[in-house]
Amino acid sequence: xxGVSQSPRYKVAKxxxxxALRCDPISGHVSLFWYQQALGQGPEFLTxxxxxxxxxxSGLPSDRFFAERPEGSVSTLKIQRTQQEDSAVxxxxxxxxxxxxxxxxxxxxxxxx
Amino acid sequence: AQSVTQLDSQVPVFEEAPVExxxxxxxxxxxxxxxxxxxxxxxLQLLLKYLSGSTLVKxxxxxxxxxxxxxxxxxxxxxxxxxSDTAEYFCAAHPSNSGGSNYKLTFxxxxxxxxxx
Numbered sequence: 437x438x439g440v441s442q443s444p445r446y447k448v449a450k451x452x453x454x455x456a457l458r459c460d461p462i463s464g465h466v467s468l469f470w471y472q473q474a475l476g477q478g479p480e481f482l483t484x485x486x487x488x489x490x491x492x493x494s495g496l497p498s499d500r501f502f503a504e505r506p507e508g509s510v511s512t513l514k515i516q517r518t519q520q521e522d523s524a525v526x527x528x529x530x531x532x533x534x535x536x537x538x539x540x541x542x543x544x545x546x547x548x549x
Numbered sequence: 550a551q552s553v554t555q556l557d558s559q560v561p562v563f564e565e566a567p568v569e570x571x572x573x574x575x576x577x578x579x580x581x582x583x584x585x586x587x588x589x590x591x592x593l594q595l596l597l598k599y600l601s602g603s604t605l606v607k608x609x610x611x612x613x614x615x616x617x618x619x620x621x622x623x624x625x626x627x628x629x630x631x632x633s634d635t636a637e638y639f640c641a642a643h644p645s646n647s648g649g650s651n652y653k654l655t656f657x658x659x660x661x662x663x664x665x666x
Contacts, residue, residue, distance in 0.1 A: 440592070467652065478553075478639050478656030479593070492650065527592055534652045535643075537583070540592035 440541035457513045461530030473525040551576035555657035570625040572640030580642040582623040587637045
């Protein structure tokens, strides 16, 4: 497809379960970003990859959050031992280079019961 | 570090009326500025961006924004809105200098534009 693709679109999990969210960036985009958007708020930066290298993970809320991009294309955001406060929309964005405009996917809405 | 403030959380207007959505930023370095639109249950779509040059920037769907360095503002305007413009609008910024965290977008809290018939 032409845009950033995220799956699943919706995920419901019980507190304590592990979840994995997938992002397929635009083909050829070197930079990939994850953001967390709480209800009624703007997105907040989580982490940044350049190809397969995770260059910035300063926004990850805790060590329960882990992201990877092993082959420099698809990325996975994993949340271990989920908590209710993890409920949010997780947005993935990609860009051709680090400072070119970021293109966003439709997000994964995560609900923790 | 920078911050972005959107002064109005909600803006109701009638169809074909003009609209202005306000955005102010604070930063110790020069920034690039962006407006994104988010329709329900969708991701963010880039409306327009200011990188350098002319302070009046034109974007998609008839929107434009003006960068005002002295007032640290980047207000979004449209002369005549349509029902289909109903959405959440986000102003965002990141540093323009090379190096450092010059990729980390900082977003405002958003403005919900509701266009009524």
